[in-house]
Amino acid sequence: MPVALVRIHIKYHNMLRRLTGVDMQALDLPAGCTVQTALEAISRQYGHHLHEMLFSPNGTVATHLVIFHNGQLTRDDPDGLLLSEGDELMLFPSISGG
Amino acid sequence: MAGGPEDTLEIMSNQTVAWVDLTTQDVELSPLETALQGQFLGARGVGASLLSRHIANASDPYAPGNPLVFSVGPFTGTPWPTGARYHVTFHSPLTGAYGYANSSGVFGPALQQAGYSALIIVGRSEKPIYLEVTPDGIFFRPAEHLWGRGTREVHDALEANGSRVACIGPAGESRVRFAAIINDRGRAAARCGGGAVMGSKNLKAIVVRGKAQRDLPAAFIAEARHAFAKVRDHPNVRGLRDLGTVVLVGPKNRSGDLPARNHQSGQVPWVDRVDALAIARYTYRTRGCYSCPIRCSRLTRVERGPYPGELEGPEYETLDALGPLCWVDDPEVILEANRLCNDLGMDTISTGATIAFAMECHEHGLLADAELTLQWGDPGSVLGLIERIARRQGLGDLLAEGTKRAAQQIGGDAHRYAMQVKGMELPRQEPRIAKGFGLGHATSNRGADHLYALPTIDLAGNLDAARHFFPPQIVPELMEADNEAYKPDLVVLSEHYCAVSDALGVCKFSTAETYALYPEDLAIGLSALWGREVNGQDLLTAGERIVNLERLYNVRLGLSRIDDHLPERFTTEALSIHTFERDASGEVVRSASPIHIGRLNDFEAMLDRYYLLRGWDANGIPTSQTVRRLGLQSYVRGFDAPGD
Structure with missing residues (x-):
């Protein structure tokens, strides 16, 4: 039986854009996927430099990654936040002053 | 917000200003003018007003009649979160123009709790002295036994029975133009050379003892508790709490915003030797300043x-200035260099940038030393130069003048390696990557400074803050770090918010760095403290007033657009940003192709828009309309503000 897919959109900002080389992309993921699933998928696609920006060495989502889900800042557990068809994630690397 | 002289509201009951004359050893006490608080809030704003009104000789930063103003804000020393900061305002020996330094710890709160909102220190003592500041008066004490001593020994000698100390080291005594004032042993009012001004007055230290009776309104205490929890629980402060400000090292290196080799690079291949995890190996405790829920400070051993x-x-x-900027990759050398700067009493940013300048001059055959190699990364050169600068020995005497003056004396192309604006060395951002910071370094009225604007919103991905302050149509471009179109908007807003933070006496890690608190949050607290309504826009207008007053001070001295420029490296050289890999042998190698080229595309256009938004003319001078709008007419002396 074919796996049902949902299509989401990911927008990359600043350093993340430089590492991926794209402003945004569509991503087809299995229904029931979470933000964590999406981050893992793009991490596999773009390799370890992007992985370092998305995840801490212990495998949790990096503290300096800022995620907006459908335009709203999310601080929820990325592994518990389900994605639906047409959802949009905006990813910012958070590096501030001094 | 009201602020005219007719406003006789008693804002605070114990706001005393002390006029301290070191020549005559007289002290005059007066209440802080209510109108001054209404217009300028406190600390930085009040300092700007007092310096502007009382500067005696702007051609000599060490003229005895010039004031050195220590001031605190209305939140300093209260339960308001991060209400720990004090401000020092003076005519800068480094820039020859407006100067200030700001610091945290517990000295500022002690000054406020002793009952003083400002000390205006003028004159010059015949012999070295220190001031003892108590609720019962201010006393002049001999300090000849402390002269020549490092700041650690001065603290050992004067810090007893709960007293708090701010002092200078040998660098201040020998008038190093970037000498700092060190308080609470490890905190620094570092920038612009306030330590040298203090040294010129033969003032070794200020010791604050005792607490005056002070009743804070219950409503304010309740609001402060609420704000404290808000800051404590805000996700944006987590990284600072967990790893301190060095948490920035790794991410900045990836993005090319870790200045190295005097800004010849924005990255180092050995970042894991000096990043937050490397420093954590030496960390044995964390520390918070007074009333701070963030606790970003690290105690290392x-x-x-x-x-x-x-x-x-x-x-x-500090880590970048004394590390990557000089190509030093040994964290223990960086820690030692930091300790030396603190003990000798020097600004670590200007010290590191000056040493990096010397190393690049040496690289180009412009500078040499008989004893020091001046080679990139040489620990002996870094540590040796720190000692020599502080005591003005050998090459140190030249470098103690700062990069701008040193370059003029060296001649040739040396000026190209002096990373300074208005005479003050750049802090540790890379203007071709952090473009808002680049503009902010250039426009800052105290010379290149990351805390004058602290335009973090784009770099931090703080879309919520962008939506809060800016029209929706500009937010997408504003949030792109590389897009220059709306960086001026970001810098203007951030400069206002930073001025508000400095004037109230709070740390920007609760405000413009993290936006854990917005101006509206601060206004709620101030309304409760003052017993009258103040809103967030009132505060931002006060911030704008302070920035304009500081600009007017410099305009009177002849500063203008030409002084709002970055070193030519940032507008003529591109910066390649790479990724780094470990090869099979474990060596770190740089990617063959850059992933990004950092460059400032049109700095002049950014400056034009910045002036336009500010209501300044094309030469960077506030127009008469702007001066009137902000109620600053009485500060326009010696020049005519341009027409509208």
Whole structure:
């Protein structure tokens, strides 16, 4: 039986854009996927430099990654936040002053 | 917000200003003018007003009649979160123009709790002295036994029975133009050379003892508790709490915003030797300043080896200035250099940038030393130059003048390697990557400074803050770090918010760095404290007033657009940003192709828009309409503000 897919959109900002080389992309993921699933998928696609920006060495989502889900800042557990068809994630690397 | 002289509201009951004459050893006490608080809030704003009104000789930063103003804000020393900061305002020996330094710890709160909102220190003592500041009066004490001593020994000698100390080291005594004032052992009012001004007055230290009776309104205490929890629980402060400001090192290196080799690079291949995890190996405790829920400060210790010792630090700025900027990759050397700067009493940012300048001059055959190699990364050169600068020995005497003056004396192309604006060395951001910071470094009225604007919103991905302050149509471009179109908008807003933070006496890690608190939050607290309504826009307008007053001070001295420029490296050289890999042998190698080229595309256009938004003319001078709108007419002396 074919796996049902949902299509989401990911927008990359600043350093993340430089590492991926794209402003945004569509991503087809299995229904029931979470933000964590999406981050893992793009991490596999773009390799370890992007992985370092998305995840801490212990495998949790990096503290300096800022995620907006459908335009709203999310601080929820990325592994518990389900994605639906047409959802949009905006990813910012958070590096501030001094 | 009201602010005219007719406003006779008693804002605070114990706001005393002390006029302290070191020549005559007289002290005059007066209440802080209510109108001054209404217009300028406190600390930085009040300092700007007092310096502007009382500057005696702007051609000599060490003229005895010039004031050195210590001031605190209405939140300093209260339960308001991060209400720990004090401000020092003076005519800068480094820039020859408006100067200030700001610091945290517990000295500022002690000054406020002793009952003083400002000390205006003028004159010059015949012999070295220190001031003892108590609720019962201000006393002049001999300090000849402390002259020549490092700041650690001065603290050992004067810090007893709960008293708090701010002092200078040998660098201040020998008038190093970037000498700092060190308080609470490890905190620094570092920038612009306030330590040298203090040294010129033969003032070794200020000791604050005792508490005056002070009743804070219950409503304010309730609001402060609420704000404290808000800051404590805000996700944006987590990284600072967990790892301190050095948490920035790794991410900045990836993005090319870790200045190295005097800004010839924005990255180092050995970042894991100096990043937050590397520093964590030396960290044995964390510390918070007064009433701080963030607690970003690290106490570090090196147990053995050539550089054993303890330190409060390093902060990110110091780590980069004394590390990657000079190509130093040994964290124990960086910690030792930090300790030396603190003990000798020097600004770590200007010190590191000046040493990097010397190293690049040496690289180009412009500078040499008989004893020091001046080679990139040489620990002996870094540590040796710190000692020589502080005591003005050998090459140190030249470098103690700062990069701008040193370059003029060296001649040739040396000026190209002086990373300074208005005479003050750049802090540790890379203007071709952090473009808002680049503009902010250039426009800052105290010379290149990351804390004058602290335009973090784009770099931090703080879309919520962008939506809060800016029209929706500009937010997408504003949030792109590389897009220059709306960086001026970001810098203007951030400069106002930073001025508000400095004037109230709070740390920007609760405000413009993290936006854990917005101006509206601060206004709620101030309304409760003052017993009258103040809103967030009132505060931002006060911030704008302060920035304009500081600009007017410099305009009177002849500063203009030409002084709002970055060193030519940032507008003529591109910066390649790479990724780094470990090869099979474990060596770190740089990617063959850059992933990004950092460059400022049109700095002049950014400056034009910045002036336009500010209501300044094309030469960077506030128009008469702007001066009137902000109620600053009485500060326009010696020049005519341009027409509208």
